[in-house]
Amino acid sequence: SRSINLAVIPGDGIGQEVVAQGLKVLGSVLPQDVKLETKEYDLGARRWHRTGETLPDTELAALRTHDAILLGAIGDPSVPSGVLERGLLLKLRFAFDHYVNLRPSKLFPNQATPLSGRPDIDFVVVREGTEGPYTGNGGSLRTGTPAEVATEVSLNTAYGVERVVRDAYERANSRPRKKLTLVHKNNVLVYAGHLWKRIFDRVGQEYPDVSTDYLHVDAATIFFVTQPERFDVIVTDNLFGDILTDLAAAVTGGIGLAASANINPDRAFPSMFEPVHGSAPDIAGQGKADPTATILSVALLLRHLRFDAEAARIEEAVAADLAERGSAPRTTDEIGDALVVRVAG
Amino acid sequence: SRSINLAVIPGDGIGQEVVAQGLKVLGSVLPQDVKLETKEYDLGARRWHRTGETLPDTELAALRTHDAILLGAIGDPSVPSGVLERGLLLKLRFAFDHYVNLRPSKLFPNQATPLSGRPDIDFVVVREGTEGPYTGNGGSLRTGTPAEVATEVSLNTAYGVERVVRDAYERANSRPRKKLTLVHKNNVLVYAGHLWKRIFDRVGQEYPDVSTDYLHVDAATIFFVTQPERFDVIVTDNLFGDILTDLAAAVTGGIGLAASANINPDRAFPSMFEPVHGSAPDIAGQGKADPTATILSVALLLRHLRFDAEAARIEEAVAADLAERGSAPRTTDEIGDALVVRVAG
Numbered sequence: 270s271r272s273i274n275l276a277v278i279p280g281d282g283i284g285q286e287v288v289a290q291g292l293k294v295l296g297s298v299l300p301q302d303v304k305l306e307t308k309e310y311d312l313g314a315r316r317w318h319r320t321g322e323t324l325p326d327t328e329l330a331a332l333r334t335h336d337a338i339l340l341g342a343i344g345d346p347s348v349p350s351g352v353l354e355r356g357l358l359l360k361l362r363f364a365f366d367h368y369v370n371l372r373p374s375k376l377f378p379n380q381a382t383p384l385s386g387r388p389d390i391d392f393v394v395v396r397e398g399t400e401g402p403y404t405g406n407g408g409s410l411r412t413g414t415p416a417e418v419a420t421e422v423s424l425n426t427a428y429g430v431e432r433v434v435r436d437a438y439e440r441a442n443s444r445p446r447k448k449l450t451l452v453h454k455n456n457v458l459v460y461a462g463h464l465w466k467r468i469f470d471r472v473g474q475e476y477p478d479v480s481t482d483y484l485h486v487d488a489a490t491i492f493f494v495t496q497p498e499r500f501d502v503i504v505t506d507n508l509f510g511d512i513l514t515d516l517a518a519a520v521t522g523g524i525g526l527a528a529s530a531n532i533n534p535d536r537a538f539p540s541m542f543e544p545v546h547g548s549a550p551d552i553a554g555q556g557k558a559d560p561t562a563t564i565l566s567v568a569l570l571l572r573h574l575r576f577d578a579e580a581a582r583i584e585e586a587v588a589a590d591l592a593e594r595g596s597a598p599r600t601t602d603e604i605g606d607a608l609v610v611r612v613a614g
Numbered sequence: 615s616r617s618i619n620l621a622v623i624p625g626d627g628i629g630q631e632v633v634a635q636g637l638k639v640l641g642s643v644l645p646q647d648v649k650l651e652t653k654e655y656d657l658g659a660r661r662w663h664r665t666g667e668t669l670p671d672t673e674l675a676a677l678r679t680h681d682a683i684l685l686g687a688i689g690d691p692s693v694p695s696g697v698l699e700r701g702l703l704l705k706l707r708f709a710f711d712h713y714v715n716l717r718p719s720k721l722f723p724n725q726a727t728p729l730s731g732r733p734d735i736d737f738v739v740v741r742e743g744t745e746g747p748y749t750g751n752g753g754s755l756r757t758g759t760p761a762e763v764a765t766e767v768s769l770n771t772a773y774g775v776e777r778v779v780r781d782a783y784e785r786a787n788s789r790p791r792k793k794l795t796l797v798h799k800n801n802v803l804v805y806a807g808h809l810w811k812r813i814f815d816r817v818g819q820e821y822p823d824v825s826t827d828y829l830h831v832d833a834a835t836i837f838f839v840t841q842p843e844r845f846d847v848i849v850t851d852n853l854f855g856d857i858l859t860d861l862a863a864a865v866t867g868g869i870g871l872a873a874s875a876n877i878n879p880d881r882a883f884p885s886m887f888e889p890v891h892g893s894a895p896d897i898a899g900q901g902k903a904d905p906t907a908t909i910l911s912v913a914l915l916l917r918h919l920r921f922d923a924e925a926a927r928i929e930e931a932v933a934a935d936l937a938e939r940g941s942a943p944r945t946t947d948e949i950g951d952a953l954v955v956r957v958a959g
């Protein structure tokens with residue numbers, strides 16, 4: 270389709286600033302004949318303080334009508350921990366059945382990494398997005414007393430695991446190295462872990478060209494810092510994926526570059542694109558935030574909407590910008606402007 | 615007491631080899647008048663293959679009579695994942711109420727780290743050992759069918775959280791920097807997370823000299839590689855502690871040096887000391903395993919049994935050995951011998 274009807278949720282903290290740059294680059298990279306419509310949704314901490322709402326049903330229904338959603342960041346210290354995360358961010362991921370949470374990690378040339386030796390890092394984590402310990406299935410009894418008991422239930426279904434595992438095999442099969450690693454903790458979490466492993470092994474029979482590997486999550490963190498070049502595609506559950514992708518961002522030069530896509534591959538609902546980083550209230554409004562993660566998330570958005578050439582242009586622009594940038598710190602706006610020039614040029 | 619009645623569980627893979635070195639060093643460091651008695655327990659993969667047993671009640675009762683337990687490693691590819699981990703290792707931790715799983719991390723001088731810049735790392739993780747997602751509280755329904763559902767329940771109690779949090783404050787209070795960081799994921803796992811946070815804040819009022827901090831587990835992994843020097847004592851749940859301590863071992867030069875203590879601070883049951891690494895079947899029997907983690911675990915054992923001077927001697931010997939060793943690889947036995955000489959000298 271030659272039009273994009275985009276929902277924009279700037280959200281909290283630096284969300285506003287980085288989303289503005291993402292939209293600027295998106296506007297510049299699209300061909301003239303593509304009609305870009307954007308509608309901004311006022312959701313996040315301010316809305317919650319004003320009305321007590323996190324994501325009203327009417328807004329959810331309106332969001333559903335868009336081709337895709339661009340989200341900045343959610344979360345603010347003035348709101349109790351969990352309220353916006355669960356009531357807004359996770360609610361969107363679950364309501365729109367974003368079962369593939371895609372998080373690429375690449376160490377760009379010239380980019381600083383805390384790892385010595387500069388390994389060649391280029392992998393993607395396929396994080397399950399609609400199950401595991403993220404379902405809100407828990408509770409507490411005798412809350413606040415010495416007899417309190419609190420539970421968190423990780424829910425895992427063959428239905429949910431198979432579809433994301435299948436997606437991960439497809440991605441691995443289409444990459445040059447064709448390698449897929451399952452990460453879980455099946456020596457302790459035997460019920461969920463064995464479900465994942467069984468399905469991983471069975472679906473793998475349909476992908477004879479994909480080589481496979483299994484790692485416990487604790488061991489995986491070791492390889493992330495000692496041998497990250499061993500990974501190509503990783504598939505894992507919602508919580509392990511959350512942990513591993515922050516670590517992946519750190520070793521590839523920081524959370525300022527980590528993009529993510531919350532995808533509904535069935536296209537029954539709009540997919541949602543957001544930087545992995547949070548709202549960083551400590552630097553909000555100061556023009557210090559790096560918008561690159563959001564701009565790379567825009568590239569993932571374009572690829573999902575089948576503007577592959579435009580997605581590639583953004584990714585190349587980011588790589589060139591990182592390779593050529595000087596050592597002087599740049600403002601949020603300056604980075605956005607530099608990338609606008611590159612994608613247009 | 616001037617005698618130690620030690621239970622030894624060499625276990626699987628390299629367990630045998632590293633435990634032999636641990637015992638050698640223990641024998642050398644103890645004063646002449648201390649009577650060391652050891653009894654070896656044949657538990658692990660071989661036993662399971664022979665008898666189908668992981669940890670019979672009679673063995674458990676016998677183990678209970680010891681002052682402490684030294685364990686090598688548990689786990690073998692010939693045994694289904696989870697059988698020995700849950701039936702033996704975790705069974706011991708739970709049966710003997712090892713609610714403090716203590717895992718120090720220190721970057722020794724001269725020791726290689728995957729991190730550039732060589733940060734000054736010296737922290738200890740107090741991992742809860744008897745609750746969380748490790749209780750085996752889960753199940754699966756319609757197993758093996760497309761309609762399968764599998765659950766894992768994280769169980770958390772005020773009783774269990776408060777005692778380990780209190781232990782962590784005590785440890786932080788007795789260290790020069792007096793800093794304690796709680797790691798959880800209370801923006802998603804709100805029931806367990808808020809229980810931990812509430813107790814952490816309340817108990818903290820009794821330790822006005824300890825400065826505190828809270829990090830989500832995903833953010834914590836970032837700081838482990840970008841700023842590990844910020845940590846002093848970390849307290850966290852069973853699963854997060856499992857993940858973070860492997861990562862900690864990796865950044866401080868590898869799992870070959872990571873010691874651990876499964877402590878019952880009430881001394882109602884014997885505490886258990888083991889290297890963090892696994893059974894490494896790929897290198898078992900080749901004399902390649904580094905016994906240092908086991909030897910440092912022996913130091914933790916000695917400190918628990920109030921042989922503080924002897925514990926310190928082992929730790930100093932390891933530091934000196936690492937600082938002075940050449941680049942030639944040494945066998946398991948050679949490393950053990952070198953440390954025997956140093957602790958005796």
Ligand SMILES: CC(C)[C@H](C(=O)O)[C@@H](O)C(=O)O
Pocket residue numbers: 344354355358359511545801802832
């Ligand atoms: C903010 C939080 C709920 C979220 C998550 O845990 O998924 C974030 O950490 C992420 O990785 O997108």
Ligand SMILES: CC(C)[C@H](C(=O)O)[C@@H](O)C(=O)O
Pocket residue numbers: 456457487689699700703704856890
């Ligand atoms: C072997 C396994 C059950 C164990 C754990 O998960 O606790 C190990 O990883 C550890 O850290 O001691």
